[in-house]
Every structure is written in C-alpha cells, then in structure tokens.
Amino acid sequence: MKKVAICQLDGRIAPLYDTTPEFAVFSIDNHGRISERWTVNVSGLTSAEQTAMLVRLGVEFVICGGAKQECQCHLREHNIRFVDNVIGNVEDVIARYLEGTLRSGEVIN
Amino acid sequence: MVFIKDCDQILDSVAVGVFSVDRELTIQFFNAHAEAITGFSKQEALGRKCYEIFRTERCLRKCSLRKAIETKSRIVKLRNVILNKENLEIPVDITVSVLLDRDGNVIGGVESFLDDSVRVSLEKEIRGSLCFQDVVGRDDRIRKVFDVLGTVAPTDSHVLLQGETGTGKDLVARAIHNASRRRKGPFIKVNCAALPAQLLESELFGYRKGAFTDARTNKPGRFQLAEGGTIYLDEVGEMPRDLQAKLLQVLDEKEFYPLGSTHPVNVDVRVIASTNRRLRKMTADRGFREDLYYRLSVVEIEIPPLRERPSDIPLLIGHFLAEHARLRGEARHEVTREFMKTLLNHDYPGNVRELKNIIEHAVILAGTRKLDVQFLPAYLLNPAGSEAMAGGSGGVAGEARERTALKTALQSHGWNRTEAARALRINRTTLWRRMKKHSLLPGEPT
Numbered sequence: 001m002k003k004v005a006i007c008q009l010d011g012r013i014a015p016l017y018d019t020t021p022e023f024a025v026f027s028i029d030n031h032g033r034i035s036e037r038w039t040v041n042v043s044g045l046t047s048a049e050q051t052a053m054l055v056r057l058g059v060e061f062v063i064c065g066g067a068k069q070e071c072q073c074h075l076r077e078h079n080i081r082f083v084d085n086v087i088g089n090v091e092d093v094i095a096r097y098l099e100g101t102l103r104s105g106e107v108i109n
Numbered sequence: 110m111v112f113i114k115d116c117d118q119i120l121d122s123v124a125v126g127v128f129s130v131d132r133e134l135t136i137q138f139f140n141a142h143a144e145a146i147t148g149f150s151k152q153e154a155l156g157r158k159c160y161e162i163f164r165t166e167r168c169l170r171k172c173s174l175r176k177a178i179e180t181k182s183r184i185v186k187l188r189n190v191i192l193n194k195e196n197l198e199i200p201v202d203i204t205v206s207v208l209l210d211r212d213g214n215v216i217g218g219v220e221s222f223l224d225d226s227v228r229v230s231l232e233k234e235i236r237g238s239l240c241f242q243d244v245v246g247r248d249d250r251i252r253k254v255f256d257v258l259g260t261v262a263p264t265d266s267h268v269l270l271q272g273e274t275g276t277g278k279d280l281v282a283r284a285i286h287n288a289s290r291r292r293k294g295p296f297i298k299v300n301c302a303a304l305p306a307q308l309l310e311s312e313l314f315g316y317r318k319g320a321f322t323d324a325r326t327n328k329p330g331r332f333q334l335a336e337g338g339t340i341y342l343d344e345v346g347e348m349p350r351d352l353q354a355k356l357l358q359v360l361d362e363k364e365f366y367p368l369g370s371t372h373p374v375n376v377d378v379r380v381i382a383s384t385n386r387r388l389r390k391m392t393a394d395r396g397f398r399e400d401l402y403y404r405l406s407v408v409e410i411e412i413p414p415l416r417e418r419p420s421d422i423p424l425l426i427g428h429f430l431a432e433h434a435r436l437r438g439e440a441r442h443e444v445t446r447e448f449m450k451t452l453l454n455h456d457y458p459g460n461v462r463e464l465k466n467i468i469e470h471a472v473i474l475a476g477t478r479k480l481d482v483q484f485l486p487a488y489l490l491n492p493a494g495s496e497a498m499a500g501g502s503g504g505v506a507g508e509a510r511e512r513t514a515l516k517t518a519l520q521s522h523g524w525n526r527t528e529a530a531r532a533l534r535i536n537r538t539t540l541w542r543r544m545k546k547h548s549l550l551p552g553e554p555t
C-alpha cells in the first residue's frame with residue numbers, strides 16, 4: 001500500500017505547494033489501483049506544517065504545481081518524493097501517475 | 110478580444126510581460142515577454158487559469174486582476190513575487206486593468222508586468238550594506254564593523270566593544286545578540302560604572318539568604334538571569350579588580366559562587382563587554398587584569414567616533430528623521446541647506462547619540478515646519494560650548510576647558526547631575542566619570 005497526495009484547488013492541481021487549500025490523498029494498493037481516497041484541509045498551515053501532516057498520514061509521494069526551494073527541502077528532509085510544476089485536473093493527473101507516465105513540468109488538460 | 114489579437118505582433122515586441130484573461134480568469138493572450146519571465150510557453154498558458162501560470166501567494170486571497178474586473182478599475186504599480194516554471198521566485202511590478210467592450214461591458218482583464226529582480230537585489234544590497242540590524246553607516250570603517258559583526262554574531266565568542274561614549278555600543282551589542290543563535294534567550298545589560306562595587310557583585314552574581322544583614326531571601330544574579338542568552342557588561346573598564354577575578358572565573362569555568370554560597374552555579378552565557386577606555390593600556394597600568402582582557406577580547410571591535418566618519422552624518426540624519434516620522438505617524442521633515450551644513454561642521458563629542466538628540470530637539474521645536482538652524486540647540490550655534498565638551502583629546506587646554514564646562518553646568522543646575530548632563534548633552538554616567546576625572550565629585554575640593 002502506498003499513499004500519494006495531490007495539491008488540489010477546485011478539482012485541479014493547486015498552483016503552489018505552500019498555499020494549497022487541501023490535499024487529495026490516494027491509497028494505492030499493490031496492484032496499482034486506488035483503494036481509498038480522501039481530502040485533507042490544510043488551509044492556514046505553513047509549508048513545514050503541511051509536510052509534517054503528510055508524514056503523519058504516511059504519504060510517500062506528492063504531486064504539486066510550483067514548489068519553492070524551501071518547500072522542496074521540507075519534502076526531501078522527510079524522504080517524500082515529488083513531481084512538481086504539474087498543471088491539469090486531479091483525475092487526469094492521478095491517472096497519468098498510475099500509468100507511470102507523469103513527469104515534472106507537464107501540462108495536462 | 111479581436112482588438113488584442115490584432116495587436117499580437119506589437120505586444121510581442123514590447124519588453125513588458127502582458128497577458129489577458131476572460132471573465133473566468135482563463136488566459137486568452139500571452140505575449141513573448143510573459144513567456145520569458147514566467148518560463149511557460151504561449152501554448153502552455155493559453156486556456157489555463159491565470160493563477161496556474163502566473164503563480165503568486167496573493168492569487169487565492171487577494172487577486173488584483175479579479176478585483177480590477179469586479180470593480181471595473183485599473184490598479185497600477187503593485188509589487189508581487191511569482192514562482193516561475195523553474196521554481197525560482199521572481200519579483201515583479203504589475204499593473205492590472207479591466208477590459209471592456211464597445212458598450213462598456215466587462216469582457217475580462219489585462220495584466221502587464223515587469224521583471225523587478227534587478228531593482229529588488231539592488232535595494233537589498235543597499236539596505237544590507239548600510240546597516241546591521243539597527244546600526245547604520247556607509248563609511249568604510251563602519252562597513253568593516255558590519256562585516257565583522259556578520260561573521261562573529263552567529264558564533265559563541267565573547268566580544269569586546271571599544272568606542273567613545275555615544276558611538277552606539279549598546280546597539281551593536283543588541284545587534285550581535287539578535288543575530289546570534291541565542292536571540293530567543295535573554296539579553297541582560299549591566300552598567301558596571303553605575304553601581305558601587307559591593308552592589309555590583311550582588312547584582313552580577315546574586316546572593317543566598319543570610320549572606321549579609323539585608324539578604325532575607327535568595328536572589329539570582331544577572332548572570333543567572335542571562336542563562337541561555339547574552340549578558341552585556343557596559344563600561345567593563347570600571348569594574349573593581351576583585352570582581353574582575355570573579356568574572357574571569359565565569360569565563361573560564363562557566364560557573365560562579367553567589368555571595369554567601371558554597372555551591373557553584375553553572376551558567377551558559379555569552380559575554381559582550383564594552384568600554385570607552387583603552388583596556389589594553391589599563392592592563393599595563395594594572396588597572397585591568399591582563400588575563401581577563403584577553404578572555405574578553407576574543408573578538409575586539411572598535412566602533413569609530415562620528416567625527417571620523419562624517420560621510421555618515423547625512424545618512425544618520427535621514428535615518429533619525431525617518432524613525433521619528435514612523436513613530437509619530439507623520440510626514441518626514443525636510444531640512445534646509447544651512448541646517449545640514451551646521452550639523453556637518455560639528456565634531457560630535459557625544460557621537461551618534463548626540464546627533465540623535467539634536468534631531469529630536471529640532472523636530473520637536475519645528476513642529477511641521479522645515480528644519481532650519483533656528484531649531485538647533487544653542488550650543489551648536491555657539492561653538493565654544495561644544496568645543497569645551499569635546500575634551501579628553503584636546504591636551505592640557507582641552508582638559509581645562511572640559512573642567513570649566515562641567516563645573517559651569519553643574520553649578521548652574523544646582524549640582525543636579527541629570528540636569529547638568531542634559532545641558533552638556535552627555536549621559537549621566539559619562540558626566541559622573543568626567544566629574545571623577547576632574548575631581549568634581551561632591552565633597553572634593555573644586
């Protein structure tokens with residue numbers, strides 16, 4: 001089981017990691033299928049607090065839009081891998097992730 | 110929109126980023142310079158929400174473009190920071206405006222923006238080179254001090270600040286503390302010249318109940334109060350020799366014995382000491398312990414007097430005027446050429462503190478008027494007064510003038526030291542020290 005979090009704003013990837021209002025969190029089973037999904041509200045949290053929350057949730061992978069150097073450091077410090085600068089809607093993006101074809105800087109829909 | 114498409118070529122040729130959006134904030138136009146600044150291509154940007162491409166922290170809370178569209182207005186010259194496609198923060202200067210059709214209906218908005226990186230980095234460089242925390246100066250000597258402070262502050266080394274009265278040793282000590290890893294700990298100042306020897310010892314090291322007649326409870330000393338932080342020993346050259354030994358023990362062993370105690374107290378304190386005397390010379394005269402001098406002066410910083418850095422006078426005047434305006438919420442006072450000239454020609458025996466007092470004096474008297482010479486303290490317009498207080502470095506004649514000025518001021522204020530110090534524009538401690546030097550203390554023959 002693996003957990004992936006996506007910065008989400010109105011069903012699309014939120015433009016900045018540190019101002020994202022919420023994360024869409026996906027549990028992915030060993031067959032690469034989504035077994036569970038839920039939303040975590042992180043409004044008002046700092047980037048460090050957001051990252052700490054992801055650690056507590058057991059998230060191993062993050063998909064986001066822009067991520068400042070400071071935010072990237074927080075993620076790396078906690079061994080959370082990430083794909084950044086992604087634009088598009090969350091459903092399409094998670095589908096690309098599951099296919100294994102998602103790359104940093106991609107604009108999807 | 111048709112009009113804007115017709116203008117694509119023109120807008121692509123201007124050195125300003127421009128994009129337009131419809132009423133739903135979807136990007137409809139994106140020029141070449143916008144591509145260069147954001148790092149996103151036109152193909153990537155068109156059809157996206159503007160906040161997905163022009164990424165700022167204000168987007169979700171205080172979007173200027175949305176506001177311009179909703180209020181049918183134009184907002185000019187806003188400073189903002191975007192995160193480009195390389196995840197680098199780029200400062201920008203933006204102007205936003207609503208777009209209307211021929212009938213005056215809102216069809217969207219347009220945003221133009223300039224890369225402000227050069228200006229912002231220049232501003233940072235200027236700010237950084239002209240000040241260290243609250244200490245201000247552009248003279249080479251003071252900038253060298255800033256360099257040393259920047260290096261020394263984050264370490265735990267003890268620091269000795271040397272400089273005349275009023276040069277800003279207190280500010281420097283505070284700045285070192287604020288820039289150190291101890292900044293969240295206490296900053297405790299002790300003026301070693303202001304307390305009699307016995308009292309100074311109990312103030313610094315505290316005492317145990319019963320240590321002396323009035324010691325009814327345990328009292329922690331300033332060293333204990335400074336635990337985890339910094340203790341600032343002002344005028345350390347005035348510390349009695351027997352206390353110097355006790356201070357040496359704290360520096361060496363990081364422990365001391367409070368008065369009346371047989372158990373040592375351990376402390377983790379950084380010591381910053383300051384003096385307006387030549388401590389090295391005092392060690393030769395046995396007025397100051399040589400071993401203590403070397404322990405305190407791990408880093409020795411000499412703060413130059415204001416008369417040796419006259420190029421800082423206009424900068425400091427501007428700084429004090431701005432500070433005054435900020436505190437009072439008023440517009441900054443302007444100064445006349447004569448006012449500035451008079452201040453530039455003064456030699457400031459009281460250094461930066463004296464200049465600050467002069468500005469405060471002038472600002473209060475001037476009200477909302479421009480600062481002119483008539484608002485300066487009288488002694489500046491009658492140079493004899495200030496020359497007299499410039500003493501200490503003026504040879505026998507200078508010493509005599511200083512003694513006369515002190516005596517006159519004390520007599521004319523009924524030997525009230527506070528009043529006399531104010532009239533002479535020096536602080537009470539300096540007055541007391543100079544009175545001592547000239548045998549003008551009460552009870553001494555004058």
